[in-house]
Amino acid sequence: MKAIVYQKFGNIDVLQTLEQPKPTIQSDQVLIKVKAFSINPMDWKIRKGEMTLMSGSKFPKHTGTDFAGIVEDIGSSVVGFKKGDEVFGVVKNMMKEGVSAEYVAVPSSLVWKKPSTISFPQAASIPVVGTAALTALQKMGTITSQTSILVNGATGGFGMFLLQLLKQRGAHVTAVTSTAGAAIAKKWGANSIIDYTKENVLSQKATYDIVIDLSGKMGYQKARQLMNAKALFLNPTPKPIEIPLALFKNLFTAKKHIVILSSPSTTYTDVLLGAVKNGLQIEVSKVFPFDQYKEAYQYAQQGGYIGKVAIELN
Ligand SMILES: NC(=O)c1ccc[n+]([C@@H]2O[C@H](COP(=O)([O-])OP(=O)(O)OC[C@H]3O[C@@H](n4cnc5c(N)ncnc54)[C@H](OP(=O)(O)O)[C@@H]3O)[C@@H](O)[C@H]2O)c1
Secondary structure, eight states: OEEEEESSSOSGGGEEEEEOOOOOOOTTEEEEEEEEEEOOHHHHHHHTTTTHHHHOSOSSEEOOOEEEEEEEEEOTTOOSOOTTOEEEEEOSOTTTOOOOBSEEEEEGGGEEEOOTTSOHHHHTTSHHHHHHHHHHHHHHOSOOTTOEEEEESTTBHHHHHHHHHHHHTTOEEEEEEOTTTHHHHHHHTOSEEEETTTSOGGGSOOOEEEEEESSSOSHHHHHGGGEEEEEEEEESSOOTTHHHHHHHHTTTOSSEEEEOOOOOOHHHHHHHHHHHHTTOOOOEEEEEEGGGHHHHHHHHHHOOOSBEEEEEOO
């Protein structure tokens, strides 16, 4: 089978295609013929060697974490799936495994039936950012229409799920977006917009009960000035040292720094599928064919897209 791999850390030029044997499955696994996989910022952070503490430095590495496809074979202990089922899922070890190949073997506990109402690229866009958005929502605690929330970087994959889930819960959301992202952020549920190309979010006077930074550019120290006395700062892009440090500092400050580390599961996926059924839109702004994988990563890495970017296989 054809696979996209890399043999050393680096930029897009380290990616190459190789012929590899089709994976063999263990008794609890499902073999999937991959129809699409989505691109996440984690893909290039790992590829650039920015996460070696968790990813390790063993090569070759595949890329991509969440996928959708068709069940090709099932392990002897797997129940609930049959050959030909349309499914989506995620690899078990997001830091060390990848889905960038024609076939992937994954535990059946991380595979779910694809609703017929969504496409393969849309389904492949659910697990990583959908779970992260739900995890953020849990960390926010009780939300009412009085809760003021600032979402910085609201129109990527994570923001797409978060804004719509917050809308379903009636929150009051200010979204920080580019000019091009303003309309869709409103459609997804933002009550007001700050255009980061025209206004520095840190210069405004308003303060919030919750600030979440999806751009990875704000950080807790800067966010403090935007936070009410007992506000939360949610951080899905922590540096390793920030994880214990935030816990320690939270003992002494009312403005809490909450790190988000999420992990897809059936519990999260069931909630996400329910939200999709209730109208949550999955916007995949561009789908690239497999052989244009370098263009796909180039496009995603430079930003400026709405929702998700995916790669599709025949
Ligand atoms: N901890 C976890 O469990 C977890 C899980 C999933 C994701 N993440 C992380 O969460 C972050 C968001 O994920 P994602 O998939 O949504 O990424 P994404 O699609 O790249 O979205 C990032 C967003 O930030 C915006 N942005 C860029 N520069 C900005 C600025 N100066 N001010 C305000 N917004 C700005 C982008 O807008 P433009 O493109 O218009 O510039 C885009 O909407 C990523 O860093 C990802 O790695 C963490």
